[in-house]
Amino acid sequence: MKGTIQTRPGSPLPLGAQQTPQGINFALFSRHAETVSLVIALPDSAAGQMLFPLDPAVHKTGDVWHILLVNAPPTLRYGYRISGPDQHGHAYDATRILLDPYARALDGGAWGERRPALGTAPCCRIDHESYDWEGDRPLGTPIQDTIIYELHVRGFTRHPSSGLSCPGTFRGLSEKIGYLQDLGITAVELLPVAEFDENETLFTHPTSHAPLRNYWGYNPLLFGAPKAAYASAPASVLNEFRDMVKALHRAGIELFLDVVCNHTAEGGAGGQSTSFRGIDNRIYYLLDPWDGSHLNFSGCGNTCNCNHPVTRHLIVDMLRWWVVEMHVDGFRFDLASILNRGPEGAILADPPVVELLAEDPVLAQTKIIAEPWDAAGLYQVGSFSSSRRWAEWNGRFRDDVRAFMCGRPGTVPALATRIAGSSDLYRKHGRGPCNSINFITSHDGFTLHDLVSFEAKHNEANGEGNRDGDNNNISWNSGAEGASTEAGVLAMRERRIRSFAVILLLSNGVPMLVAGDELGRSQGGNNNAWNQDNETSWLDWRLVQKNSALLRFFRLLIALRKRHPVFRRTGFYPEAAAGSGSPEIGWFGQHGRPADWGGNDQALGVLLKGAATPGQAEDDFFIMLNGSANAPALFSVPPPPTRSGRHWRRIIDTAAIPPLDINLAAEGSMVSSGRHLSVPAMACVVLQTATLQGFRTRRRP
Template sequence: PLRIPLQNSIIYELHVRGFTRHPSSRVTHPGTFRGVIEKIPYLQELGITAVELMPVTEFNENEVTFVNPFTGERLKNFWGYSPLSFFAPKSAYSSDLEAPLDEFRDMVKALHRAGIEVILDIVYNHTAEGGGNGPTTSFRGIDNTIYYLLDPWTRAYLNFSGCGNTCNCNHVIVRKLIMDALRWWVVDMHVDGFRFDLASILGRDMDGSVLANPPVVEMIAEDPVLADAKIIAEAWDAAGLYQVGSFSSHRRWAEWNGRFRDDVRAFLCGQPGTVPALATRIAGSSDLYQRQGRRPCNSINFVTSHDGFTLADLVSYNSKHNLANGEDNRDGDNHNLSWNSGVEGPTHSRAIQALRSRRLRTMAVILLLSQGVPMLVAGDEFGRTQQGNNNAWCQDNEISWVDWRLATKNSGQLRFFRELIRLRKAHPIFRRHDFFQMTDAVHGPEISWQGLEPGTPDWSDECRILAFLLNGAALGNEEDDDFFVMLNASRDAEARFTVPAPTREQRWVRILDTGRPAPADFVDPERADTVECGAMVLVRSMGCVVLQSMVKEAKR
């Protein structure tokens, strides 16, 4: 295993089949583990440190009964959150159907040689056996009362997963099965970590009640075989239990920070009262993770995931467009915190296209320059769209497949993401070990917030702007440059920020401006324009400007 510290990780969520299934991927073995291997040079150039693979255990893609109303085509389970086995890799993801184990291991080893870790999205909260009308393939026939949560009176399945059944994760036999599976993936298949789907179900007892200290959650964190594995919880379930910030007090457990997603989205929709929450998210979500000695890296920050709109769709649609899923648009979340920027869906308006581009890149800046661990979704870096579908679980087609032609069409956006990732990796000030302290007697505050003027933050409901100065001198042994970040979430008004002085005898240069077209939106600091202390910097609506401190040029 590579053992990359979690605080240094940049996670890239991808679907093994969808990543290379589109003809534009130009790989020899599309939709397979070998297809992922063929794309490793791209992943290296992008700069991510880990891939998070959506479910790769065996599932029945033909279990779906819904039909696309437009084509009459029977839909398939594309995502795979319906495990038939907790161990067996999906044979259809192997170019050699007789050797999926070998091909999966080859993929992991190839990624490791490239310096990229492998995190598996695993489903232990339910199985493919579904509810009472589902098939009997394993656990139901072995011992229904042990493996599933049942109503004590009616013996009906308790459905906290939204998928018909719920695994009895804290029964001693089921616990052992889960631990055996995790150890097998680490020891025999060499994976580096796990993301636990609907992980809050791991904390329920036999009657569905929430346990204070769930045995299986503690066992996973304390197991010596899993000591170096990253463990990430999706800290909610389908029955309304929401545990972001409180899933486990154990320092090893990280969480998908749904609050980060919601607060960033709300801010860049121009909603009122969002500035204080955004500042908390940028600073690492201390309100959620500072207790019990946890750190910013316990927060997995994301704006989009497989579940919901893509980043391009987030700025292009107000509402979900899921009719192709065959459920009359009833499926998928209605609470998307999205804004279409003026027109629903595709448009030829250059002004709206420019606004969408600013918003998208500004979201990327917040994601990559916040404290915590950033996660992005495959294709978001070059504008992948699902045509407004926010629940594409059953779309094994071009709605879900990554269209690699967009990497050329939107090459400027792709470059922006690469440069942002490079900036994050080059500067430890974005990857702090601990939370910000309010004051530092020697070097001044570690972070300083402001509105339009230095020293005057605006936390009012009406405020749509936020700026902050990161003090590189206060990092101790890892002394770094200062950075001054200005954000404007007004839908139509420009903002002019007065630039504070750097913390040392240095000068500011403008390295990033999402109000400018590529490649002027991200400039090498050696070639960037100098910005004088006290100058006013214009930030476009829904835009962002970042200044970096540099040593002053010697006088000649």
């Protein structure tokens, strides 16, 4: 077969493998390599591997090695053997067959199958199949209207209760889109789907001694190849991913990817070369200038040299491919503060890669979200970038809301700032509330159920002696640690979950939920379930029926947010509404007094004046929050700030028994202005203005 394949010099651009009318063009960057050989394997495995040495006089332009294969089938697999200097900072090993950083797919089988070919055989595949997008276009959901739902592709449908024929796959996710539509979220954010090796971890279960897996996938082999094991048919992973995106878009749901471009799976000194290290270690990674060892700001053994021109263009090219060829709508950047580090790890004032991502014309309509910290202690919430394009995971929102809902005194001022959109963090440089991604839980940490059920982590199953995971959970167990049958404890937990949800979804900024929080999913107190590929992490779909009242609460709360622009402001609150002297937001303490900004009061009332638009009168809202774990809070209900003939109606009471915990305004009980309203411990009550027309009387218990 090799005799029928002819070679040509090829082209240095584009990097990667590209099918052209003339043949398949291969182009690879390596500045310091001395020899480069393309290795291919044809579909007929009996043919073995074929080696094509690249002559630098013919097959090299600048630092790019390239070759064109004529008459080669597009179904081939390929990789590279590279040799280079054995000097300070280099890591060449010509015995390894390396992955192309620009590869779009890898060979792979079902989840959990070993991949012995990594490093020993060509594994890269070419994106050669045509695909009919049927007119699919980006949805362009305005950022202020976005509600993010973070989920794990495998964990979302892997549980037997999902009832799917292809659980744990992109296709399985597609089959659950109806559930997502009913919930009301507008964007799904997937934990890493770029290729990783789930079998790489050396940890075992402490009692069964069964090997554990890298379930989360935050250790990429490549940046731009979707994981074959997440497809029901691994060989068709590219088109199955596209099918999922197209189905989500038809349902009005955007797709965001959690991308990890701060480090790779090659690890530190003891890791194996699979790609970047063996191609050009000194270019792709941050190295200690004295001994050439990998600098480790990621906590995973190495740190990508993101601001080197070669690496940053790889990152941008990867994102462009996800957007152009896979129709992805947005990205969340893991440990994004690493993008702000220079060649020796110093923090840069104007990091080129951060600016490039914000200003790239292809990504101009794509949502970009930073996790604004890294594993070495760099914490940049509110200061990750001055660009309005960059949104940030607001860790301050998470911590301040948790502190208030744990009953800690002195937390009212911080809570008010978070509810109003975190102007202390995002007013600078013309940024606004929508630069804040508000969240209370994420994949990393307690679930919402566990946040109200545990004070200490319980990570023994991870095989690290409960040493892993964060000790600062800012949680309260509601009166008993872990599982409980005590009615009072269970009622307090349910109340607090609902109160957390109200704060999250009625605050200005972009809310993010974690899959299963709306169903009361628990991880048994595990706050770092990265290697738990089992029922600890999988979503149990039986909870849809078991906790249907909680699911109803979330659905109606999301719908409330979507109906009223007052919760989705793009600008911060001014001191007073223009020309009226009436504030758009008012703050109250107990008994009608002003909010207690300097004391230890644990109650906060928030009066939101609805903005009147032509032909429509927006409703007002009065939100009463009690962060005390023991005592009720007594609020004096103020008059509605706008329009006569409107009255307060109670639409949310997180201490009430479902279905009275949340209702439409037309079903809510009337509450008179001036009335003193008692809000139970850890509860939230929300009033909404409405007319008497269509009012349906409902007796409260």
